[in-house]
Amino acid sequence: MSEVKAAEFVEADGVATIRLNRPGLTRGAKEELLAAVRQAAESTTARAVLFLGSDKAFCLGQDLAEHAQILSETPDQALTTVREHYNKIVLGLEEIQVPVVVGIGGACVGAGMGFALAGDVRVAARKAKFGTAFTGIGLASDSGLAYRLVSSLGQARAMELMLLGTVFGAERARELGLVTEVVDDQDWEKRARELAVQLASGPTAAFVAAKREVRSAAEGQMELPELLEEEAELQNQLGVTADHVGAVKAFLNKQKPTFTGQ
The missing domain is CATH 1.10.12 (Lyase 2-enoyl-coa Hydratase; Chain  A, domain 2)
Incomplete structure (x- = not known):
């Protein structure tokens, strides 16, 4: 049996699907995700894109175990990944011209939140949790998160979320306008796909x-x-x-x- 990839791309019936199977992003996962995003951006037949995580989490950002190892062995190389991977993934998502529907089944924090906000329509399970996370580990944000938060919420609210790093639920995310729809836990992927299909059949x-x-x-x-x-x-x-x-x-x-x- 072949090993499941950390990130996959498949296209059918006008919908290009990017699926992130690994919540914590190792170097390999980031490279696979970047490749999938580029395939979606370069598709000439996709009329909508569906970006999914797993039922456990959409994305938790950097795999901290791998990060800690790199900090220990080659600290000067620990954050080159921002330019090498994260920036390219976000710019790749920005290059997708057709509608992007994001399905969020669980935790969506750090860089994962930046990725999700790069989409156009977001569907979240009721159990989903959101948070900026970066200052909690002594970092400022990356993956365009500050840019997206200010654009969506304004400076004051973005500052609150960035500095306090409060974790909040799906309903709060919907109230803030960060999530389009909140659905029952078992329905998040189904509903996200329905919206992608709907958009793929549109103008x-x-x-x-x-x-x-x-x-x-x-x-x-x-x-x-x-x-x-x-x-x-x-x-x-x-x-x-x-x-x-x-x-x-x-x-x-x-x-x-x-x-x-x-």
Whole structure:
């Protein structure tokens, strides 16, 4: 029997699935996860991405046993992994243009929380736990966590979560807007997959454009006139797509539109 990989990639029916099987990230796990993320980003046929952990945990961040060994043997190399792996994984997730649904079945802390917030829609089991974790081991954050928290919650709330490192549950995460849906423990993967399938059957070009608009607005790099111009350009592009033309015809005929992603 072949050994289960720490991270896997599979694509079927327009949904590319990244599955992280190992909650604590060793060097090998990070390399496998990076490869899976790159496959998802480079896919020309995926219309949605589903990013899953295990039922026990989505991701716990760095494997501290391996980290302690590296600190003991080659301390100057202990955190080169941030540039070598974590930054590349986060940038790879950012490069995915289609919608990304994240399924969180258990603990989601540290770098794992940064990875989860890099997705677009998050479904969590009621038993899931969240926390920034980094200051608890004497580190600042990585994996884009501070960036995502400030973008999602604002500076004050992000500072609270980063400094206090409080662990909180799925319902609190939903109240904060960090989680889209909270479902019964046995249903988190099923519901996440349902949403991914739903998005994969939608107007893909419109979803890609919507992600671009939201990111432009959230990052604050454009003034309103620039954002309006970007919207106008995207609408010009979308207005001639088969999905838009077909959806307008379906609406006028009181029918439900069928989207092909074109």
